Amino acid sequence: MIINGIIVFLLYLALVIFATGTAGILRFPDFYSRLHAAGKCDTMAAILALSSIALYHLSENPDLGGVLVALKILLILVFVFISSPTATHAISQAALIIGVEPWGREKK
Amino acid sequence: MKRLQEHFEVHDPNLNLIIQTSIRILVPFVQLFGLYVIVHGHYSPGGGFQGGVILGASFILMGVGYDLKKSMELFPEAWNIAMANLGTTIFVGTGLVCAAAGGLFLDYGALSNWIGIEPAAWRSLGIFAVEAGVGFTVTSVMLSLFWDLSSRGELDGGL
Known part of the structure; x- marks a missing residue:
């Protein structure tokens, strides 16, 4: 059945994107980039899995x-x-207002 | 970091534009879903407490996205107290009416002594009335808990 192939392909793609987001949360250096990985990958993978x-x-x-x-x-x-x-936008804006430092090449 | 923060003035009126717009889109659906959970309490998962929490969370969302004053304009404090008491009165009143009709407290089937439809239909209607009462009370108590906790009991616009 070709419809089962499409379903498995979408679920597999969602799994890959969830794994990418998890790796991003674990490996990225600071708060903002971790939030970036979590927000984008979770949204896209949830859309694929739900469809x-x-x-x-x-x-x-x-x-x-x-x-x-x-x-x-x-x-x-x-x-x-x-x-x-x-x-994600609200959390990152609140972090910027209270002054969480973004990661940079050098600290002054 | 200072240079980044200078782009964000806290009193900029457009600071919360994205959050407020998406809250305005979402809140009607949240309230509709809360009423759905209350009304379908005896067929599907949910009931008075869960639907009341969802309804209260929609008003809390308005309070988080705008401020406490906006939330208290939408659902004034006098209405809040009246609605909490109305829900408790519906719950206890249903039980006492059942007791007056010859059954036990909250024994809905006994109402068929007064109006002659089947006891099973009376049980369905009675559970619905009790769920509606619980939903009213939980909605207003959730919202007043949020008001008191966010403004330290002063209700003067803490957030």
Whole structure:
């Protein structure tokens, strides 16, 4: 089935992006770049994983109930897409206002 | 670092533009979802407490994104106290009406002695009334807890 191939491909891509974000959180040098890795990678991977879940449910239940559940999952996707970058923005702005030092080549 | 911070003046009115815009987009959906969780409390996961927490969190979100004054304009303090007491009154009143109809406290099936529909239908309606009462109380108590904790009990715009 080609639809199963698409589902597995989307989930695998989400897994790779989540792993990239985790590596970024663990290995980046300071607060802002860690937040950058966490925010962007989590948003993109959540979008891919949720869309693959919606596709899977739609391919298993191709009737009205399946379409409704898939629409609810897509609604979660829209809200994650709005709220996750906003939360990252708020955290980084608060850190800049209270004076968390960004990482640089040399300290003066 | 000072040079970076000079770009951000704390009293800049456009400082929270992104946060406030996305909160304005999200809050109606959050409130709709809270009402959904309260109303569907006896079919699906959720109920009065969880739906009340979601409803209260929508007002807390307005308080976090704007300030305490905006949150108290949207949901005035007198309404808050009235709504907490209304929810408790609905809960206890449902129980006492059931007791007056000949059953135990919160024994909804006994209401079929007064109005003759089936006891199962009365239990469904009674649970719905109790869930609505719990939802009202939890919404207003959540919001007043946030107000008191964020302004140290003064309610004068702490955040």
